[in-house]
Amino acid sequence: MGIITGVIGHWGWEVEDYLLDVWEAHRTPIILATSSILICVWLYLYFSEEREGLVALPRQYTVETKRTSPFQLSNPLPTTKPKVVGEKATTVGPKRIRGEIPRQTTQKESPKRDGLEIQVLVFYSSLTGKTEKAVKDLVEVSQEEINGAGTGTCRFPDAQILDLSEIDYDEYFINPPKREDGKAVDYFYLLLLPSYNIDTINDTFLEHLKETHNDFRIDSAPLSNLVGYSVFGFGDREGWPTEEDGYGFQAKEVDRWMAKLTGRKRAFPLGLGDLKMDGKARLLEWSSGLIDVLRMFAQTGVLGDGVRGSGDADESDGEYASDEEEDTETSIEGNEKPTKNKGSIDDVEDLGKMVAPSEKAPLAIDFTTYGKSKPVNIQTPQAKEMVPKTSPTYAALTKQGYSIIGSHSGVKICRWTKSALRGRGSCYKYSFYGINSHQCMESTPSLSCSNKCVFCWRHGTNPVGTIWRWQVDPPDLIFSGIKEAHYKKIKMMRGVPGVRAERFQEAMRIRHCALSLVGEPIFYPHINEFVGMLHAERISTFLVCNAQHPDQLAALKPITQLYVSIDAADKESLRRIDRPLHRDFWERFQRCLEILREKRFKQRTVFRLTLVKGFNIDEAVKGYADLVDKALPCFVEIKGVTYCGTSTSSSAGLTMANVPFYAEIQEFVEALNHELNSRGLEYGIAAEHAHSCCALLASARFKKNGKWHTRIDYDRFFDLWEERGPDGDWTPEDYMGEETPEWATWGNGGFDPRDTRVDRKGRKIEV
Numbered sequence: 001m002g003i004i005t006g007v008i009g010h011w012g013w014e015v016e017d018y019l020l021d022v023w024e025a026h027r028t029p030i031i032l033a034t035s036s037i038l039i040c041v042w043l044y045l046y047f048s049e050e051r052e053g054l055v056a057l058p059r060q061y062t063v064e065t066k067r068t069s070p071f072q073l074s075n076p077l078p079t080t081k082p083k084v085v086g087e088k089a090t091t092v093g094p095k096r097i098r099g100e101i102p103r104q105t106t107q108k109e110s111p112k113r114d115g116l117e118i119q120v121l122v123f124y125s126s127l128t129g130k131t132e133k134a135v136k137d138l139v140e141v142s143q144e145e146i147n148g149a150g151t152g153t154c155r156f157p158d159a160q161i162l163d164l165s166e167i168d169y170d171e172y173f174i175n176p177p178k179r180e181d182g183k184a185v186d187y188f189y190l191l192l193l194p195s196y197n198i199d200t201i202n203d204t205f206l207e208h209l210k211e212t213h214n215d216f217r218i219d220s221a222p223l224s225n226l227v228g229y230s231v232f233g234f235g236d237r238e239g240w241p242t243e244e245d246g247y248g249f250q251a252k253e254v255d256r257w258m259a260k261l262t263g264r265k266r267a268f269p270l271g272l273g274d275l276k277m278d279g280k281a282r283l284l285e286w287s288s289g290l291i292d293v294l295r296m297f298a299q300t301g302v303l304g305d306g307v308r309g310s311g312d313a314d315e316s317d318g319e320y321a322s323d324e325e326e327d328t329e330t331s332i333e334g335n336e337k338p339t340k341n342k343g344s345i346d347d348v349e350d351l352g353k354m355v356a357p358s359e360k361a362p363l364a365i366d367f368t369t370y371g372k373s374k375p376v377n378i379q380t381p382q383a384k385e386m387v388p389k390t391s392p393t394y395a396a397l398t399k400q401g402y403s404i405i406g407s408h409s410g411v412k413i414c415r416w417t418k419s420a421l422r423g424r425g426s427c428y429k430y431s432f433y434g435i436n437s438h439q440c441m442e443s444t445p446s447l448s449c450s451n452k453c454v455f456c457w458r459h460g461t462n463p464v465g466t467i468w469r470w471q472v473d474p475p476d477l478i479f480s481g482i483k484e485a486h487y488k489k490i491k492m493m494r495g496v497p498g499v500r501a502e503r504f505q506e507a508m509r510i511r512h513c514a515l516s517l518v519g520e521p522i523f524y525p526h527i528n529e530f531v532g533m534l535h536a537e538r539i540s541t542f543l544v545c546n547a548q549h550p551d552q553l554a555a556l557k558p559i560t561q562l563y564v565s566i567d568a569a570d571k572e573s574l575r576r577i578d579r580p581l582h583r584d585f586w587e588r589f590q591r592c593l594e595i596l597r598e599k600r601f602k603q604r605t606v607f608r609l610t611l612v613k614g615f616n617i618d619e620a621v622k623g624y625a626d627l628v629d630k631a632l633p634c635f636v637e638i639k640g641v642t643y644c645g646t647s648t649s650s651s652a653g654l655t656m657a658n659v660p661f662y663a664e665i666q667e668f669v670e671a672l673n674h675e676l677n678s679r680g681l682e683y684g685i686a687a688e689h690a691h692s693c694c695a696l697l698a699s700a701r702f703k704k705n706g707k708w709h710t711r712i713d714y715d716r717f718f719d720l721w722e723e724r725g726p727d728g729d730w731t732p733e734d735y736m737g738e739e740t741p742e743w744a745t746w747g748n749g750g751f752d753p754r755d756t757r758v759d760r761k762g763r764k765i766e767v
């Protein structure tokens with residue numbers, strides 16, 4: 001044993017010496033080789049190791065190629081873990097705190113692939129069975145249409161009806177259900193329910209929607225991969241006459257929570273009906289709108305503008321920044337002062353320096369002199385576009401929400417149109433003349449004007465000039481263009497909270513056109529043909545001109561209601577306020593009054609007075625009475641100016657202090673009325689719209705049996721137009737409408753009782 005130990009000890013020393021020698025001789029290569037081997041081993045282990053995926057957060061964007069359905073869903077929002085029966089719905093990790101949902105700006109056609117099924121699920125609740133019956137009848141009659149809405153690539157199988165008192169909400173209202181056969185299917189939810197102010201299943205359902213939205217463990221919009229949804233509510237108008245009284249209140253609530261849970265996928269506005277009254281008609285109207293939406297989805301893969309993921313919905317609640325009507329609405333809506341940016345231009349003449357010459361020959365019209373001749377065709381090669389797409393004017397106008405049609409026309413959805421769609425009140429023209437604001441289109445065939453009025457908020461963005469020297473677009477191009485743009489904008493209101501199905505459907509038929517948007521409509525050389533196209537489609541015309549183009553005014557064929565702006569009572573004030581480009585502006589103005597006087601038995605004529613404190617009110621009553629005496633208009637609309645804060649108005653010395661209070665307007669109206677009566681002129685104060693700071697004086701011609709009849713019989717007007725042609729041999733009395741409603745008459749405020757007045761934040765105001 002001792003020998004062995006000795007031998008090993010000896011060898012050990014020898015090995016050690018040997019290794020030391022080797023180390024001394026080859027130290028560097030040994031170090032390098034060892035480190036290389038270690039690196040290789042580490043790399044091998046790193047790449048071959050099976051690690052857990054980083055899956056704590058749900059996916060934000062789906063990858064298009066991974067979708068199995070033929071359409072990219074319009075709203076690729078986070079996907080959550082599908083619910084397994086019996087398992088509590090949870091997501092991995094904490095609730096994500098998200099910022100504002102990014103809006104998609106434009107509607108894009110989605111790539112199509114074959115085989116998508118969209119399952120329509122119809123949920124209902126019913127206590128006494130009326131809703132249940134209505135739902136079953138509806139599905140029975142519309143089933144074929146629903147199926148027929150599909151295309152080769154997108155099918156709508158038979159709709160399934162589900163009773164909210166029988167289903168498990170977790171299966172449908174946390175995530176859309178998965179099909180057992182694993183087939184790719186997307187869902188479209190319809191919810192129909194009555195309202196009950198007593199405890200019912202509706203409360204349980206609403207509580208579930210609310211809890212789901214507020215559950216910190218799951219996404220606040222877990223139903224965002226639904227194709228879309230829409231709600232219809234039944235109620236009782238006798239017991240609950242208005243929405244404020246509780247009419248259909250639970251359907252409204254469901255609509256609101258579904259908007260949150262789906263990330264605003266309201267495919268069609270909320271419908272409401274009373275089965276004892278209009279319930280069936282409202283339901284059919286709602287369902288036909290929905291079928292259109294399904295059809296569109298099948299064809300394009302999107303639900304249309306205004307629905308989340310399909311385009312921008314204008315949900316501005318800041319649209320009540322002012323109480324004005326069309327002349328000011330746009331300044332409010334954008335909440336932007338039309339500031340002059342570096343490249344902006346005031347005079348259209350300036351445009352000439354900026355635009356490329358066009359091939360088309362212009363129709364030059366000289367507006368600087370009058371009483372001479374008809375427009376002459378001048379074949380000049382320098383024809384320019386009034387508002388070229390590349391110009392700062394175009395950029396400024398489109399930024400303010402105008403759609404520019406062709407090269408010199410515009411259309412814009414007025415804030416009152418939006419307001420009426422949401423049941424928040426129509427403009428004063430409803431109170432006075434029966435114009436439904438949600439069926440009204442505001443447009444102009446000429447963006448150019450010949451004045452630079454101090455209170456015109458558009459000044460600085462719209463072109464001005466005295467001579468038409470631009471390309472002339474044909475009237476049919478303008479007509480089809482403005483309609484298309486208007487309807488497009490109405491459709492964008494589809495997903496906006498508060499829009500009601502009934503008004504939305506009505507808005508898809510334009511009935512009125514206010515030719516007063518911006519610029520001077522009679523500047524357009526083909527104004528008569530253009531107006532004729534509107535009348536041929538039974539669209540009424542309210543045309544406002546600036547009393548600077550007597551020849552064009554004289555040649556204008558009868559329109560439904562013809563306005564002349566009367567911005568001052570004397571020459572000096574008119575110069576100060578309107579800042580006209582024409583040197584002979586006062587003569588032009590006077591001549592227009594004479595023409596208006598001649599037209600007063602042919603069509604309804606109106607003076608529009610815009611009162612500016614410190615400019616054209618004080619001691620002006622007599623002057624205005626002289627003008628009324630001269631033109632004898634059928635009506636005199638008097639309204640207070642709205643301060644728009646433009647640099648133009650500020651530089652003209654206009655401030656908030658120049659905006660009259662409604663009490664001051666009332667005082668003025670009474671004084672003017674008194675002055676007219678004292679001269680033996682038979683006028684009276686017929687109506688008011690306090691909300692717009694506006695009142696109406698009317699000629700006694702529009703008083704029957706002691707009652708004012710300021711409203712218009714539009715059907716009668718079109719009948720006359722069709723029977724007697726566009727030159728119109730008729731009188732305004734021939735199409736005088738029904739009695740002015742009591743609530744609109746002087747002393748009653750003029751707010752439409754069907755609507756709810758709200759403040760800027762959408763809170764109800766007691767009228």
Ligand SMILES: Cc1cc2nc3c(=O)[nH]c(=O)nc-3n(C[C@H](O)[C@H](O)[C@H](O)COP(=O)(O)O)c2cc1C
Nearest residue numbers: 126127128129130131194195196197235236247248
């Ligand atoms: C006790 C009771 C409370 C009601 N509350 C409301 C209500 O607050 N608002 C409303 O619009 N309708 C209300 N209604 C009317 C119902 O919504 C309406 O009759 C509906 O058509 C009933 O539908 P159903 O038969 O499917 O249950 C109420 C009806 C009852 C009987």
Ligand code: SF4
Nearest residue numbers: 326414427437440442
């Ligand atoms: S008339 Fe038409 S465009 Fe003018 S404010 Fe009323 S709704 Fe708007």
